[in-house]
Amino acid sequence: MFKNVIVRIPSKHISEGITSANEGKPIYEKALVQHENYVSALTKTGVNVTVLKPEDDFPDSCFVEDVALCTRKCVIITRPGAQSRRQEAALPDMVTTLHKFYDNVESIKEPGTVEAGDIMMVGDHFYIGLSARTNQEGANQMIEILEKYGLTGETVPLKEVLHLKTGLAYLENNNLLVSGEFKNDPRFSKFNKIEIDPDEAYGANCIWVNDYVLVPAGYPKVQQKIENLGYKVLVVDTSEFRKIDGGLSCLSLRF
Template sequence: MFKHTIVRRPAKSMVEGITSAPELGKPDHALALKQHDAYIEALKACGVDVLVLDALEDYPDSCFVEDVAVCTRAGAIITNPGAASRNKEKDYIVDAVKKFYTEDQMAYITAPGTLDGGDVMMVGDHFYVGLSERTNAEGIDQFTKALAKFGMTCEAVEMKEMLHLKTGLAYLENNNLIVGGEFITTPVFEKFNRLEVSEDEAYSCNCIWINDNVIVPAGYPKTQAKVEALGYNVIVVDTSEFRKLDGGLSCLSLRF
């Protein structure tokens, strides 16, 4: 069960954030704030407290706070984001994370290792980490050693198409896994009860489980129906403005 979440408010500068889909247009900051408000309320409805951090105008993508830390039941790991324009965001999350962990429960990924939290999927005390354009082998090696100190394990996942591992995966606990795109045929995930997402709803792979609730993005009825069929309480949140920056539901919070 999760008790805590950390989010960061979207900066006005988000209109200049990184995107692989310029055809979607630039984000509307005012609408993004409203969507972020709804996201925070959804988190609270799942029974967690929410620490809301101020926007960082110097970092357009900084609302995607998941990428700068990985918070576990036993310790936290400050990452080293692989995108140059985002790398220093990690320096602004440390104080917030230290509100919940002691110094000996902290670890840090350092250069030449890179690691984005969006490439990390937690399944109990085992972690799957995508080897992506943002997360390299050295980063995964450091992450594995840090987890070992916390009594946890890790394995790397080869990937070729997705931005982040969790672009195409969402673990819903109880062995249930939302899976899409290239990960549908990845052997390591065959042992899970897989909810396959069709290409036309690919964005909806990025859902989040919190205390037997599942938050899903608005506009993807087939995925929503599959999650509801498993008995979860589903909360729908519109993330259209964050999608324009390649961001989804999991990207917007740290959950622990």
């Protein structure tokens, strides 16, 4: 069960965020409303939400998931692979907040790069995607730190998606949403796999929070499959964040 969540209010320059999508530029005012609704949905799950101020020098800084990996034993501050995001991991309010919640604070060092959107937690085991943003050195450092605290990790090479959790979402109880390149990956054969249709691939990025599952708006087949598993579903519109390659998991640190 999660007790705490950290989020950051979107920058007024969010329209300048990194993107590979052809969805147009996000509308700042609309992104603010969607972010407020996201926080509201999280509070319904019973967590305490810490809201950090916007950082207008960093258009992607609302995607706080990428700058730290929160585990039950430690937090690991990352070193983002995107050059324009590298300083986000060292923003003083984020570092101070993480130290408030954790006694054990570790960090990824150069030349390693890691964005925690590439990391999926399944109990005490962590799947680490090797991507354009997370390199082998960063993954090696991450696994070494995890093992220091009695946790484990393994790497998953990515071919098609930006981040590992673009195409995977662990919903606890051995249930795993899978899309695209992960559907036949033997690493995930032990899970009860819920396959996501290609036309709703973005909907694979859901998040489990205390027996609720937050699902992006506009993906009815994904929503129905999750409801069929017995979860309580909260639907949240993330259309503005999709325009800069972001989704539900990207917008928070949950621990």
